[in-house]
Amino acid sequence: MLPGQCVQKVGYASGRTAGRVTGTNVTTTNEGVPLIWQHEADFAASGGDSGSAVFWPVDAPLVPPPLYGCGDIADWGGDYVWLHGLLHSGGSLFGGVAYFSDINHMQYATELGGLDVVWPQGDATSGGNGSPGGGNK
Secondary structure (H helix, E strand, C coil): CCCCCEEEEEECCCEEEEEEEEEEEEEEEECCEEEEEEEEECCCCCCCCCCCEEEEEECCCCCCCCCCCCCCCCCCCCCEEEEEEEEEEECCCCCCCEEEEEHHHCCHHHHHCCCCCCCCCCCCCECCCCCECCCCC
C-alpha cells in the first residue's frame, strides 16, 4: 500500500466511492483507543459505512491493482477485487479522510471471524470446487 494508490469501498450509507491513499501506517484513535498500522484515504464515507471492504477491482486473479494512474474512477472495471482492508472511521460525504485497517495486520480469528474466499468455477487457480487447492476457506 503506497500513498497515491487507488482504493474503493461500498458502504451501507454512502454507497460505492473511490479515492486515493493519502497516508500509510498511521496511528489514529477511535473513541480514545489508539489504532496503529492504519491507512487513510480521501474517499467519501458516512456513519453506517464502518466495516466496509476497502478494495480495488482488477481484471484477473492474483494481479495487483495499479499503484498510480487510476484512470477514470467512474470505470469500476474488473471481475475480481484486491482486498486492502476494512473501513472503520472518518470520511465525509463532503470530503475528508477515512481510515481503514490493513488486511495484513488483522488477526482473522479474533477480528473477522471466518473469511471465505470464493473463486469462480473452472478458474486455473481453483481446486475444482471453487476454492484454491480444493478447500472451502
